[in-house]
Amino acid sequence: MAGTPAEAGPGDRPEATLDRNDFTYSVVVPVYNSAGVVGRTVDHIVSVFEAEGLDYQLVLVNDGSSDGSWDVIAEKARGNKHVVALNLLRNYGQHHANLAGLREATGDFVITMDDDGQNPPEEAMRLIDEAMHGHDVVFGKFERKQAAGYRRLGSKAISMINRRIFLQPQDLAVSNFRILRRDVVDRICASRTAHPYITGQALMYSSHRANVTVRHQARDVGKSSYGMGRILKLVFTILFSYSSFPLRAAALGGFVVAAVSFLLGAVYLVRSFFVDTQVQGWTTIAVLLAVFNGVTIGMLSMLGEYVVRTLNSVSAQDTYHVRERVTG
Known part of the structure; x- marks a missing residue:
């Protein structure tokens, strides 16, 4: 077969x-x-x-x-x-x-x-x-x-x-x-x-x-x-x-981060109705922003890699150059 x-x-x-x-x-x-x-x-x-x-x-x-x-x-x-x-x-x-x-x-x-x-x-x-x-x-x-x-x-x-x-x-x-x-x-x-x-x-x-x-x-x-x-x-x-595997993995990671962010936002929103807001939360905000921004930059870098490789594929005529050829 x-x-x-x-x-x-x-x-x-x-x-x-x-x-x-x-x-x-x-x-x-x-x-x-x-x-x-x-x-x-x-x-x-x-x-x-x-x-x-x-x-x-x-x-x-x-x-x-x-x-x-x-x-x-x-x-x-x-x-x-x-x-x-x-x-x-x-x-x-x-x-x-x-x-x-x-x-x-x-x-x-x-x-x-x-x-x-x-x-x-x-x-x-x-x-x-x-x-x-x-x-x-x-x-x-x-x-x-x-x-x-x-x-x-x-x-x-x-x-x-x-x-x-x-x-x-x-x-x-x-x-x-x-x-x-x-x-x-x-x-x-x-x-x-x-x-x-x-x-x-x-x-x-x-x-x-x-x-x-x-x-x-x-x-x-x-x-x-x-x-x-x-x-x-x-x-x-x-x-x-x-392969599109890295792109799909990045997309999945983005969805997971978005879901976690949404849940955390919902938790803090509900919590704000019952607990007084305190200034000490700035630490949590700074950490979350660093994590989420880092994930965003990572995904953008991966997308950029795909864009660069796609550009190379459609624009490159030769992937190598022969300087000299010798035969008997």
Whole structure:
């Protein structure tokens, strides 16, 4: 049934209905401050696709790195006709870099993966084989994710949001290691949003999704730059760009405050008929005004956030800018 996820398993899968050699593939890799490892990652991807005899394109997107990553991937692109390197004007974020890569990609299927070697390129063959069963999106489901505890907690929080906002099925796991069919890629690229979120958009613009179990390796060099701050920023982006939940929560809070204010006003009004008014009530008034004004300012700030994001969405032509493009 459309929209029902599946997971590959040995011995219980029918034969693929499509032949992977009949299609072309693009691999999109956002690159950020990974000069020490990205060269090996590129070589590994190229060797795997060459060994499999697949028609491929490798798109490397430098997202404003400051450590020489651009020099590494530009050199790789000059030496291989299958490799394209894009240098973004500044650091826009992983999802903007992925979007730039998707728009550059020409393959019938597009695979996205990380630059740090944690997604073994040979595991991409599992994604491809599962896509050959007719799925429009296949997410890699990690056997065991090699990440810090706070990142796993962040992933769980984002997964909860995905299920509420993008209707992610309960038995579907999502990750940045995925394969997207061309029609899904085209819908994502055509979407007018100043705040791309590729995982959520892949869920929005697909109907036949699946999981396949893949390995997730520990980093050989350095540590992830995707800290708690970036996770919180992503949560903030999802909530305000793709959901009306904060606005509805603010409205509910406003109604609650209004109801409490009305009741307090009624209580003080009735009390004034039986008890003499005293000047000591100024303290209560000052506290109530501070609370209610604070809530009002908070709600206005939230409305302002929606207005700014709406303005960005309707006025922004490009959410990123490519400074340089290198190919063999």
